[in-house]
Amino acid sequence: MGSNPLQLLIAIQKAFNHVPDDAICRVASALGLPISRILGDVEFYSFLSREPLGTYSVLMSDSITDWMLGSRELFLRLCGNLGVSPGVTRCDGLATVGKTSCTGMCDQGPALLVNGIAVANLTDERIDAISRLMEKQIPPVAWPDEYFRVESNIRRRGWLFQDWQGPILEGEVLLQEMTDAGLRGRGGAGFPTAKKWASCRDAPGSERYVVCNADEGEPGTFKDRVLLQHCAGRLFEGMALCARTVGAKRGFLYVRGEYRYLEAHLEAQLAARRDADFEIELHWGAGAYICGEESALLESIEGKRGIPRVRPPFPVTFGLHGMPTVVDNVETFCAAAAIAAGGGSEFRSLGTAGSCGTKLLSVSGDCARPGIYEYSFGVSVSQILEDCGAGNVLAVQVGGAAGSCLDASEFGRKICFEDLPTSGSVMVFDRTRDMREAALNFSRFFAHESCGFCTPCRVGTGILAQAMERISEGRGTEEDITEIGDLGGILKASHCGLGQSANRAVRDMLRKFPEHFEGGVN
Amino acid sequence: MKTVSLDGAVVPFAEGQTVMECALAANISIPHLCFLPGFLPHGSCRLCTVKIDGRLASACTQPAMAGQHVEIDTEELRQVRLSLLRMLFVEGNHYCPACEKSGSCRLQKAAYDEGMLDLHYRPWYPKRKMDASHPDVLIDRDRCIFCELCVKASRDVDGKNIFGISGRGIDTHLVVNSKSGLLADTDISAQDRAVEVCPVGAILVKGRGFEIPIGKRLYD
Ligand SMILES: Cc1cc2nc3c(=O)[nH]c(=O)nc-3n(C[C@H](O)[C@H](O)[C@H](O)COP(=O)(O)O)c2cc1C
Ligand code: SF4
Ligand code: SF4
Numbered sequence: 001m002g003s004n005p006l007q008l009l010i011a012i013q014k015a016f017n018h019v020p021d022d023a024i025c026r027v028a029s030a031l032g033l034p035i036s037r038i039l040g041d042v043e044f045y046s047f048l049s050r051e052p053l054g055t056y057s058v059l060m061s062d063s064i065t066d067w068m069l070g071s072r073e074l075f076l077r078l079c080g081n082l083g084v085s086p087g088v089t090r091c092d093g094l095a096t097v098g099k100t101s102c103t104g105m106c107d108q109g110p111a112l113l114v115n116g117i118a119v120a121n122l123t124d125e126r127i128d129a130i131s132r133l134m135e136k137q138i139p140p141v142a143w144p145d146e147y148f149r150v151e152s153n154i155r156r157r158g159w160l161f162q163d164w165q166g167p168i169l170e171g172e173v174l175l176q177e178m179t180d181a182g183l184r185g186r187g188g189a190g191f192p193t194a195k196k197w198a199s200c201r202d203a204p205g206s207e208r209y210v211v212c213n214a215d216e217g218e219p220g221t222f223k224d225r226v227l228l229q230h231c232a233g234r235l236f237e238g239m240a241l242c243a244r245t246v247g248a249k250r251g252f253l254y255v256r257g258e259y260r261y262l263e264a265h266l267e268a269q270l271a272a273r274r275d276a277d278f279e280i281e282l283h284w285g286a287g288a289y290i291c292g293e294e295s296a297l298l299e300s301i302e303g304k305r306g307i308p309r310v311r312p313p314f315p316v317t318f319g320l321h322g323m324p325t326v327v328d329n330v331e332t333f334c335a336a337a338a339i340a341a342g343g344g345s346e347f348r349s350l351g352t353a354g355s356c357g358t359k360l361l362s363v364s365g366d367c368a369r370p371g372i373y374e375y376s377f378g379v380s381v382s383q384i385l386e387d388c389g390a391g392n393v394l395a396v397q398v399g400g401a402a403g404s405c406l407d408a409s410e411f412g413r414k415i416c417f418e419d420l421p422t423s424g425s426v427m428v429f430d431r432t433r434d435m436r437e438a439a440l441n442f443s444r445f446f447a448h449e450s451c452g453f454c455t456p457c458r459v460g461t462g463i464l465a466q467a468m469e470r471i472s473e474g475r476g477t478e479e480d481i482t483e484i485g486d487l488g489g490i491l492k493a494s495h496c497g498l499g500q501s502a503n504r505a506v507r508d509m510l511r512k513f514p515e516h517f518e519g520g521v522n
Numbered sequence: 523m524k525t526v527s528l529d530g531a532v533v534p535f536a537e538g539q540t541v542m543e544c545a546l547a548a549n550i551s552i553p554h555l556c557f558l559p560g561f562l563p564h565g566s567c568r569l570c571t572v573k574i575d576g577r578l579a580s581a582c583t584q585p586a587m588a589g590q591h592v593e594i595d596t597e598e599l600r601q602v603r604l605s606l607l608r609m610l611f612v613e614g615n616h617y618c619p620a621c622e623k624s625g626s627c628r629l630q631k632a633a634y635d636e637g638m639l640d641l642h643y644r645p646w647y648p649k650r651k652m653d654a655s656h657p658d659v660l661i662d663r664d665r666c667i668f669c670e671l672c673v674k675a676s677r678d679v680d681g682k683n684i685f686g687i688s689g690r691g692i693d694t695h696l697v698v699n700s701k702s703g704l705l706a707d708t709d710i711s712a713q714d715r716a717v718e719v720c721p722v723g724a725i726l727v728k729g730r731g732f733e734i735p736i737g738k739r740l741y742d
Contacts, residue, residue: 025701034699036686043688288690305690310565310583452668452694454566459609462692463643489598490605493571493578 003031005303009041009048010257010286014116018052037304044305044451046100046287047116047257054095056134061111063102063219064397064441065364065427071110074127075099081131095134101289101445102219103258106364106427107153107371114140116260119147148261152226153371156387159343159350159358160231160334160374166342171245174340181344182356183336187213187292187329188399188423190355193336196326199316201246203324208248210239210278211320211327213297214255217289218400219445220425223360224330226372228255228262231334232269236280238333241340242326243278251280252320254297257287289449293496294327296451307453308496329423331360351377355416363388365397365428375415381426382411390428395435395513400425401442402501405435405508435516436472439506443468446502456490457499463487464503471520478521484510524588529595541581541592542570552594553603553632555610555721556669557582561678564670567610569632571602578602600636607633612643613692615664616722622730623723625739629667630722634741650695655706658728659717666696666724676716684708684716696724 008027012019019042028035042048060066060075075097079086082095089096105111108120117140119130126147133143154161169177178194185191200208212235216224227235239251255262263282270280283301285291291300295309298320319325328336335357339347347357355377361384364370368389375384381396396406398415399422406413413419429438447465452458464487467480488503510517523534526541528550535544540563545552555567563582570581573593581592593599610629618624650663668687676684684705688697700707710716712727720726736742 034683034686035701036688036697036699039697039703040686040688043693044690305688310563312585447691450691452689452691455568455606455609455667458668458692458694459613459643462613462646463609466644486605490602490609493568493580493602493606495565495568495580 004283004301005031005033005038006041006045006286006300007284007303009038009045010284013048016052017055017057018049021050024050040305041303044288045285048286052089052093054089054093055137056095056140057115058095058097059100059113060097061101061103061105061109061113062099062441063106063109064438065106065220066102066110067437067441068365068429068433069109071122074110074122074124077124078127078131081128082134094137100258100287101217101449104216104222104225104256105150106220106222106362108151109364113258116257117148118150118258118261120150150225150229150261152229154226154230155363155369155371156373156375158374158376159346160331160338160360162338162343164338164341164343168241169340170241174241174245174336177344178336178339181339181347182351183332183339183347184355184417185329186331186335186359186423188218188421190417190421193328193332196316196328197242197245200319200324200326203317205324207250207321207323208243208246209320209323209325210243210246210248210251211297211301211325212239212251212253212330212333213292213294213327214253214259214330215285215289215292215297216256216259216330217292217449218402218423218425219442220362220364220397220400220427221423222362222364223372223424225259225262227330227334227360228259228266232266233272234334234337235330236269236273238335238337238340239280240275240278241337242328242333246324246326248326249278251278252283252301253280254283254285254291254301256285256291260284288451289445290451290496290498293498296496297327298325305451307451331424352414352416352418354418359415359422359424361415361422361424361426363426363428366390366393366430366433367428377416378414380412380414381406381420384415384426385411385428388428390430392430393428394431394433395429395509397427397429397438397505398422398425400427401445401505402497403505405438405505405512407512435509435513436520439509439517440468440472442505446498450498450502454495454499457494457496457502460487460491460494460499461502464506468506471517474520474522476517476521481510481517481521524586526586526588526590526592528592535586539586541572541574541579541584541586541590544586545581545594550594552581553635554582555628555632555667556671558671558719558721561671561674566668566670567606569603569606571599571606573599603636604638605642607636607638608640608642610667611638612641612645613648614666615647621665621723622726622732623665625734625736625742627723627741628721631741646692653698653705655704656708656710656728657706658712659705659710660726660728661696661698661705662724662726663696665722667722668694668696669721671719671721672696672716672725675719676710676714679715682709682714682716684710
């Protein structure tokens with residue numbers, strides 16, 4: 001934790017159920033920072049609060065897949081059991097019940113966080129039992145273990161899950177092997193990984209950093225959670241290989257706060273490492289999707305609000321503390337380590353011309369077997385639907401809230417950078433679903449997660465969400481529909497990818513399923 | 523010499539200049555609000571959005587590069603600017619006739635220049651806290667456009683570091699660096715660059731009542 005403001009504030013929140021104003025001033029003066037910097041953090045990150053929360057702080061995961069599994073009804077049930085209004089702490093200080101963006105448990109939802117720790121597979125019975133435990137003031141550590149069990153649900157294993165044991169390649173040889181294998185970033189953008197590492201190595205700077213992006217906030221993705229659980233050793237190996245290649249001595253693993261339950265496991269895996277030349281530190285997020293954007297993530301590690309930086313300069317030249325920095329996704333580092341250990345030529349032979357190797361997909365929604373599927377790039381959406389046991393499918397959302405919504409005529413399309421690039425979120429909607437709900441959910445998500453820095457996104461996501469609220473309550477107008485389409489042109493002027501893609505899914509849904517929206521407009 | 527094309531005009535630039543800087547040097551106007559020469563570019567208002575080789579970008583942050591083709595005065599970009607201005611108006615409370623800054627306000631001027639005649643979107647009527655605690659300087663947060671010019675001016679020019687931006691999304695707001703969060707507990711003065719630099723009526727000097735007659739104000 002040391003002197004990192006954000007990590008300190010997370011600890012204070014945990015100890016006092018809020019960050020008192022007095023603590024804000026003290027942290028600021030102890031660290032020699034302006035009060036506004038610390039206050040800025042507290043008011044930016046969702047998991048920090050200035051007002052005291054209850055002894056039990058419950059946050060219900062509010063992803064569309066949670067909705068589909070009945071989370072909204074369970075939320076009301078929990079509020080009813082405890083006699084609290086949403087977001088308002090009970091007057092005896094026992095509990096606060098609120099909502100939070102997708103917690104990455106979509107394959108085993110509905111889920112909630114209690115004092116930051118995930119409880120999945122919620123049912124009426126489980127909600128009632130949890131309510132009773134809280135009323136009896138039994139601390140979560142004494143709750144039944146099964147409540148906190150998180151399944152990995154790995155349904156299809158391929159190249160990445162193989163146990164590559166060849167002689168380890170390093171440095172220039174490794175870069176060449178990664179280039180030959182065609183490794184591109186797995187976090188969504190698909191930048192050639194070897195090129196990124198080489199740029200960082202060649203950039204001037206007195207220090208270098210290697211940062212792993214495990215923020216995984218895109219609704220419907222949970223593959224990094226499973227990799228952290230099963231392949232942490234491989235991940236750290238990949239980060240260390242990168243560090244040796246670029247000349248870094250320090251690395252950070254930025255994990256979203258929702259995965260705090262993994263702390264003991266990750267700390268143990270880190271302690272088991274024997275590498276005096278490269279130290280890896282855990283850095284926890286605190287409820288901000290935007291911190292998955294690489295430059296916002298660096299700001300967050302520096303203890304600031306997660307506001308994306310002006311780019312260029314890119315992190316490879318001007319990254320953490322202004323030094324050359326590699327930021328890669330969990331899956332990218334794991335793949336790099338597997339390529340270094342002899343997996344390169346097989347990787348090259350898999351996938352399509354522009355997208356080599358395999359991709360982990362997080363499949364959730366209306367299907368018999370939600371979970372993690374590893375496919376070679378180029379797999380069709382219909383193949384995935386068949387394998388996960390999805391029938392009577394209306395729509396598939398690929399790439400999370402920022403992705404594309406496909407109708408049945410497009411299920412022949414392929415997962416790859418050339419056709420459907422994605423960090424791996426695949427959400428299935430069957431014909432019983434109302435796509436208006438998904439559109440409402442996604443538009444609220446963006447309005448909640450916009451960092452607020454730039455005008456089009458700060459205001460535009462709000463306008464979009466308000467229009468969708470009206471449409472979903474049956475109070476919409478034709479102008480609302482037109483507005484949602486028109487906003488796309490303005491959102492494109494946003495500072496970062498969040499704003500730029502904020503109306504894509506909703507616009508797709510309006511265009512492809514207009515009949516779902518008719519009832520909302522008069 | 524390296525050049526870029528700005529709406530067809532071939533303009534030279536020096537290494538390290540942004541598109542905005544080379545346009546200013548060539549007397550080509552690109553509307554802007556949060557950008558002010560002498561301060562690091564911010565890129566938050568997006569009013570200086572231009573199209574560079576087919577992609578939207580903010581001119582104030584984009585480095586000029588040889589051979590770039592920059593579009594500024596197109597119908598598409600006029601629409602973007604108009605929408606951005608409307609957004610800035612509806613998210614705040616901008617009752618221009620009752621605002622001391624009227625006539626000298628850069629937001630108001632930009633809206634006139636772009637021919638903005640209505641709000642188009644439904645106004646949000648925010649209720650952010652007013653700070654009238656200081657004898658000489660007043661903050662009306664509902665007019666703030668988060669350009670951070672006051673933040674930079676106070677920190678880098680006045681050497682006082684009085685302001686900061688806090689919150690997230692639509693809850694973004696200006697904060698003051700004092701234990702109480704009030705301006706009265708800072709050493710701000712009405713002569714500070716931070717006060718003068720505010721492009722809108724969010725930071726105002728007290729004790730003045732529409733001193734400059736209509737017709738003689740900065741943008742009349
Ligand atoms: C709004 C937004 C959210 C993002 N979230 C993530 C994320 O959770 N995980 C991730 O790896 N990349 C995320 N990215 C992409 C990162 O900015 C970055 O491209 C990536 O971490 C680079 O790693 P890679 O090259 O290994 O893919 C996000 C980008 C944006 C614009
Ligand atoms: S696009 Fe949205 S998230 Fe990105 S910088 Fe702008 S306000 Fe922040
Ligand atoms: S108070 Fe004025 S100068 Fe400061 S951020 Fe707001 S609009 Fe900009």
